[in-house]
Amino acid sequence: MLRVINKTSVAARKISPAILKTGVRAFAASTNVKEEVEVFIDGKSVMIEQGAALIQACEKAGADIPRFCYHERLSIAGNCRMCLVEVERAPKPVASCAYPVMPGMKVKTNSPLVHKAREGVMEFLLYNHPLDCPICDQGGECDLQDQSMRYGSDRGRFSEPMGKRAVEEKNFGPLINTEMTRCIQCTRCVRFANEVAGATELGTSGRGNEMQISTYIEKTIDSEMSGNVIDLCPVGALTSKPYNMKARPWELKKYETIDVSDAIGSNIRLDTRGVEVMRILPRLNEEINEEWISDKTRFFYDGLKVQRLTTPLIREGDRFVPSSWEAALKRVAYELTNTKGNAAKAVAGHLADAESMVALKDLFNRIGSDNLAIDAPNGSKPLAINADFRSNYTLNSTIVGAEEADVVLLIGSNPRHEAPILNTRFRKAWLHNGQDLGLIGQADDLNYEYAHIGDSSKDIEKILDGSHPFAKRFAEAKKPMIVVGSSIIENSKDSEYLLSKISELSDKYKNTLFHDGWNGVNILQRAAGRTAAYEVGFIPTSSEAAAQPVKFLYLLNADEISAADVPKDAFVVYQGHHGDVGAQYADVILPGAAFTEKNATFVNTEGRTQITRAGVNPPAAAREDWKIIRALSEVAGHTLPYDDLSSVRSRLSDISPALTRYDIIETPSISQIGFTMQRKPSAQTSGEILSSVIKNFYRTDPISRASSTMAKCTKAWVAEEDAGAELDSAKA
Template sequence: MPKLTINDREIEARDGAMIIQAAAEAGIEIPHYCYHQDLPVDGNCRMCLVEVEKMPKLTPACATSVSEGMVVNTHNERVKEAVRGVLEFLLVNHPVDCPVCDQAGECRLQDYYMVYGLHTSEIPLEMKVRKRKVIDLGPMVVLDTERCVLCSRCIRFCDHVTGTGELQFFGRGDHVEIGTFEDRPILNPYSGNVVDICPVGALTSRDFRFKCRVWFLHSTDSVCAGCSTGCNARIDHRDGAIFRMIPRRNPDVNKSWLCDEGRLSIHEIGRGERVRRALIKGRDGMQAPASLGEALDAANTGLREAARKYGGAAILGVGSASATNEALFLLARYVKGQLGGDQLEFRLDSEDRKALEPEDKILRRFDKHPNSMGALALGFAGDEIGGIEGAISKAREGKIKAAVILYYKPLVTRETDALAEARIAELVSLLEFSVLFAAHKADWQTDAGVLLPVAAWTEEEGTYTNYQSRVQAALQAINPPGDAQPAWSLLAALLEASGDTSVWSSSTDVLSDMKQAVSAFAGIDLDSVYSQGALISTNGAL
C-alpha cells in the first residue's frame, strides 16, 4: 500500500487507488462533478484538478493513480484559481434559478460556488444561451437542459449499469445538451438513479418534484423492504410524512443504486386503511375495539386455553418474510416456550421459494420480501408443515386448532399476492382461535379472535436478513398510527403477560438475546449490523 502526502498530511492508500479516492478515504474532499465511485472514470469536468509535485501541470485527481512518495496539494492558490475558472465557465450560461430548483440545498454547483466562486457573472441574463426546460422523460424523470453541467454521469449510468443507453449528448459547442433520441422516455427499472447522481438540478424526480425543500427534511437510515436484496436506503421525512427514499451506498449490497419499484414502495404504506386499534371477537362473533392490554390478555388466554385443550402440537406460529428478525424471534419464543408448540411456518406461496433467484442482473429479485432468509434462519420453514397449503390441510384435518399470525402486505406487488392472501384468510377461517398481527385492514380479518395493530416497515426499528444472509438494520423514521406498535414490542408484551421474565426495551435488546439463543446469529457484530451489515450462516432451502 503506497504512502503519499496530501496537503502536508501523510496517508496510506490502496494499491491502484486514484488520488480522489485516497483523499476521500482520508476525509479530504476534492471538488468534482463527473467522478462517481460506482461509475467508470470520465475526467471531463476538470473540477478535481490538483497539484502533484514534479508534474508541470495540474492533473485530474479522478484519473491519476497514487504512487509511493507522491506529494499532492488540493487547496493551494494555484488549484483554487483553476477551480474558480472551471466554475466560471459552468456558470456562463447557467440560468441561476436556484429559488425554484428542486436541487437547491443539495446542489454541488451551489456548494462549490460558495467555496471557490463568489464572483459576479460577466454574462447578462439576456445574452445566455437558452436551452429546453421541463422535458418529460418518462414516469420518473424530468429534464432541464439549461441547468446541466455536462458531467455525463447519467449517460454512463445508462451505458454501464443498466446497459440501456437512453441518454446521450446532442448538439455542438455551447449548445450541447443531454437528452434521449426524440425525447423518448427512460423506461428502464432503475431510471430514478439518474436523478440521484445528477450533481445539479438538471434531472429531477417527478415523484418528489416541488413537494418539500430538502432543508426541512429529516433523514433516517433504513433498508428497502421491497425485495430480498435489502438495498441500503435513506428515508427523508417531515411531520410524520415520508417524502422520498433514496439509495444509501453499500458496496457489498446495492452500491449506490435503488430500483424504481423499491424507491416508490414508500407510498404503499399509506395506501389502504390501517389497523389503528386492537379488536377482540365477542361471543356474538363480532369484533369490538379494545385496549392493547385487554387484547393481549385475550390473546394469551385464548392461545393458552387451546394449548391446554389440544396440546402444543395444535398451535401454529405463522411468521412473515416481511417481519423483522426480532419479531420472528419473539414469535418463535412465544409459540415454543409458552404454548409448547413446535410448528412454525412463513411460506405463503410458491414464489417465496425464489428468495435466491435474481429478477435481473442488477438488484431486483423475485422474492418481494426483505426477510425470507431471516425466517429460514429462525426456523420458520419446518418440513412438518410444508408451507401454507400444508397448514390449511392440517387445519381441515383438525390437527391445528389455533395460530399466532404475523401478516404484512408486500410493498412491491406481484400476480400471486392475491392468492397468498386468500390462503392465509382460509387458514384463519378454519381455526377455532387465532391472533392476528396486521398493519393494514382486510375483510377476512373479521375471522380472527384477536386483531392487533402493528407498525409498518418505516415505523419501527429492526433488522432484516437479505438473500446474501446479511443482517442489516432499518431505523424508525416516523411514528405508527393509532395504537399500533412494532410487532416485536407487542410480542414482548405477550411474552410478559404469559410469564416470561425477560425484559426488552428496544429491538437491540431482542437482537442481543437472539445472538445468544440462535446459533446462526451468534457471531454477528452489532456495530456492523448498523453500518454495512453482518453475514450469518444459514442452511437449508425454501
C-alpha cells in the first residue's frame, strides 16, 4: 500500500490519476481508526491510534527522531532511512515513518544499533553531497547540516576514484533556484507538487545513481503554491531565486504578521534587515494556511521598495510638486470644508485597514456626507446583499470547514486565483475524502476534477430544477457548500438575480445547508480589506447619496478604479503607499504606510479578525493611514475623538465587538435569515458569462504590480497562457 500511494513511484510508473486517487482514499480510510493501542518507546508507555506511524508514537513519547523525507502533511515515501529505530524481535532497524504501530510494540530510539545505523545512513547521504555550505543559501537553517552534526561520523570512508556525482540544473521558473547536485532524493518536493499544489508535472526519472528530480519535459512549474518546496527542501537543492545570495538568517530580525495579498489572511513571518524586508515565510496556523503560503504572498515583497510615495505631493499643472504635511493637509482641509454634504465622496480600496476606514467614515459623517463606496466597477451602487447580516459577506463554512463538505458548488468564483490556500483545502478533500465539486462560471484548471454546469448566470436554474446530474449529488449531500465569488456581489450585472436564486437554493435545501452549526452558504472575498469594510459599514448606503454630483473625492488605497469613476471637476485626494492607478487622478497625494510598516486590523474572508505588526518603519515622510486622517480632521475643524491606536480600536469595538476579538470567528445565530431576505422573484438575468475576475494572479494590488518578481512570473506564465489561447483561437 505504501508503494501505491508514493507519488514518486506513481510518477515513475505512469499510474493513472484515477488509480492514484482511489489508492490515497483507501489509505486515508484505513488509517482513520479511532481505537488506541499501547506501545513502549524507550520503556515509556504511549497510547496512540492504531494504524499511526511509529515515528508519530516516538514523537508523542518525546523522542527526537531525525528525518529528511517524512513530512506529516505528505504521503509516506520511506526514502531517506534516517528515521531508523530498533524494534524488539525485528531482525534489523526499521524505518519508523513507514512502519505502523502494533499493540505492545517495544521500541528503542537511542540504542548503539540505532546510533550506528543512522551514522551509516548519513555517511551515504554525504557521499555525493557537495561542500557548498559556505555559499549555500540554506546554510544556518539546513536540516542536513544540523543532523550531520548530531548523528554523523567525524570522517567518511568513501574514496571512490570517480569523484562525486554532478547533476544538471533545472529551470523551475523565476521563483525557485535549483542546485540539484545537492539533492538527496527525499522527494518532498515531488509529493507536495502532486498532492497539495496540483502540479503533477514534477517527478523522478532514472534509477540508482542516475535518479533525478525534474519535469519530464523541459518546462517550469506553473503553480500558485510552488514556492513552498523551498521550505520543504531539507538541503540547499531548492532555494529562493529572488533571495539568492542576499542575506544570512542570523542577520535578520523576525516579525510575525499576516498577509494582505488576498482575503485569506495567511499567517506569515517577515525577515527584515535594517529598513528592508528581505523575505517572507509562512507561519503555522492550522485553522487558516496550515504551513503553506501562495507564491504572491511569498515573493511580492520586493514591490515594497519601489514606486513608493515618500512625501506629500500637490499637483501643479501637469506635474506633482513635493510639499510639507502642513501645506498638503491645509489644501485638502480647505477643499473638504468647502464641500457640502454628499458632494464629498470617500472610496476604500482593497488594502484599506479597519482603523483607517473607521476614521475616514467618522470624518465624512461629521461633515454631513454618507457618500461612501468601495473600489469595484459597481462600487458606488447600493450592494445587492444585505450587509446588516454578517453571514451575507463571509465564508460561513470557514476555511477548515471546506474540507468537511462532501459537495461544493462554486458560483462565479475561481478559488485557485482568488484564494489559493482555500483551493488547496478543496484539492485535499477531493483527493482524500472524495469531495464532489461543481462550477457555474468560466471553466478553468482548478487542480481538481469538477462538474462544469455552465458558463452563464442562468445556468443556476439547472441546479434548482434538477436538470443537471450534479443537482442530484447536491440534493443527496449531507454537508453541501455553496461558494459565491465576490465578483457576483461587486461586479456582476446579474447580482440580484443570482443572489435571489441562491436564496431559493438555500431555502430548498435548508435542512442540509443549515444544521448543527453548519452554514453552507458562503461569500468568498478576494480583497484583504473588504470584509472589514462591510463590518464597519464602509459601503454605499443609498442611491440618493450616490447620485449626488461629486465635488470632492477621497481615495483611500483605492487603485481598482478607472477614469470613468473620477468626476472631471472633482478635487481628488489619494492616500496610499504606492504611486499606482489611483495616484494618477489625484490633486493631492498623501503617502501612507504599507502593511509591513503599521499595526493594523484586517478581517479575513471567514470573518476572523487579525492584526499586522510593523517590521520596518514607513519610508521618509510616509505615515500610518489612520494618523493621516486624524491629522486632517483636526486641520479641517472636525477633530476625531481618538489620539492613539488603543482609542481607535476602542471605537472599532463600539461599532462591532468582533473587530477587537482577535483570531476568533463570530458565528451568527441567525445565519439563514440573511440569504432568505435576498429573494427577489422579479429579478431577471441577462445571461451574463461569469468570467474570472482575476486575469493575472501575480498582479492584483499595488505591491504586486510594483514587484519585478511578479512581473517575471507574469512573463513566464500568464503571457504564455495568453499566447497559447490566441494560437488555439487562430487554429479554430
